[in-house]
Amino acid sequence: MTNSIGIPAQAHGVIALTASACTSCMICVRECPAWCIELESHDEEVTEPGARRPRTVSVLDAFTIDFGLCMYCGICVDLCPFDALAWQPDFDYAAGSPSGLVQGINELESWGKSRE
């Protein structure tokens, strides 16, 4: 399957994030050879009905990928145990300055949404 200009759907264009699937386990951050992923999270206690004691869950506060440093190796996508990271064929995200290549949760979540 290709898009209108012939780029295959599985092309390594950009890395998209599904924040709801991320458990803030930090595997991607630690394994990234380019050190281009940064993650911030905090712990919250969740009491579920019927549970004996509250459960501690990590809540994602910030997640950034610096595409100026990323070398598109895909190790983060391969290693994520929860499939929170995935390749999308989008490539049109050039920026006028290096800081413009740093994408946060909102931008990373937007990739691939229009094709769903």
Next chain:
Amino acid sequence: MRNIDTALWADEFRELLARGFHFFDFLTAYERDSQLEVIARVVNPENKQSQLLATLIDPNRGAVTSIAITYRGAVWHERETAEMFGIYFVGLVDERPLLRRSLLGSPPMLKSTVLAARMLKPWPGQPSHRKQQPIGVAEDWLQV
């Protein structure tokens, strides 16, 4: 991939050119178990066959004969490999660096070289409750 004795490296390529391998594809190096290996590939355009050759560089000499006399296109690759891995290509006519302003300091592609970016930027994966060594940095790596 065929392993070639470093002393026979240039001869092997002369022979391959004579056998019709006219197209030079690439030359690079690889750090295998702290020993450097030079790798090069040539293609025979007639039958589309290719040859991938490798030679382990003696760490005491750190040199291999240039194949740029046989394959002119290898000059760029050898210049790049020389400045990135610190390998000396004997007989290389052009020794100007391609990307580095100066060849002083340790070659950036060696695993033992700590890149300036690794000293300046804190590791984003550092756990908050204990010290952990980042993956892929030298054992005595220290953040200044």
